[in-house]
Amino acid sequence: GAGVSQSPRYKVAKRGQDVALRCDPISGHVSLFWYQQALGQGPEFLTYFQNEAQLDKSGLPSDRFFAERPEGSVSTLKIQRTQQEDSAVYLCASLAGLAGVSSYEQYFGPGTRLTVT
Amino acid sequence: KNEVEQSPQNLTAQEGEFITINCSYSVGISALHWLQQHPGGGIVSLFMLSSGKKKHGRLIATINIQEKHSSLHITASHPRDSAVYICAVYNFGNEKLTFGTGTRLTIIP
Secondary structure, three states: OOOOEEEOOEEEEOOOOOEEEEEEOOOOOOEEEEEEEOOOOOOEEEEEEEOOEEEEOOOOOOOOEEEEOOOOOOEEEEEOOOOHHHOEEEEEEEEOOOOOOOOOOOEEOOOEEEEEO | OOOEEEEOOEEEEEOOOOEEEEEEEOOOEEEEEEEEEOOOOOEEEEEEEOOEEEEEOOEEEEEEOOOOEEEEEEOOOOHHHOEEEEEEEEEOOOOOEEEOOOEEEEEEO
């Protein structure tokens, strides 16, 4: 497909479990973002990659959150020892150019809805 | 105070009505996105604009940089327009999007 894809679409985890969320950006897109969207709220920035380099991880809420993009394409967001407050939709977005240099349009994936019980 | 504020938070209207959703921001921006999110679905970008006005079908977006305000208008609204509409801004020199909390629009047939 031509769009951003994410998997799984839904994930239920027991508190304390580790989870891994995958994002496949649009082929060739340089920049990749992860966002967290709590119920009834707008998305909030988690982290940003330019190719394989993680240039900004200031939005990661704790050291239990870890993101990687080792080959500059697919990215994985990992949450260790999940807590109930981690329940949210995790959105991935990609854009063709270098974010912050020129204002490219971001293309969003469908999100992964994580529920921690 | 949030950097990006939207109003109203919820809006219910009859089919055919003209809809306006407002977005105000408090930071200097390089561009503003209007996004649409359907329940259970991902986010679709409707517009990205940095000045003036853009139109796509029944949707119109305007921005006033001096007043730090943008509006999204929907003409001849239809039940399929029911969704959450989110305003998001690029801060100057910053790669991040900062989002408003969204406006939930419901169009009644």
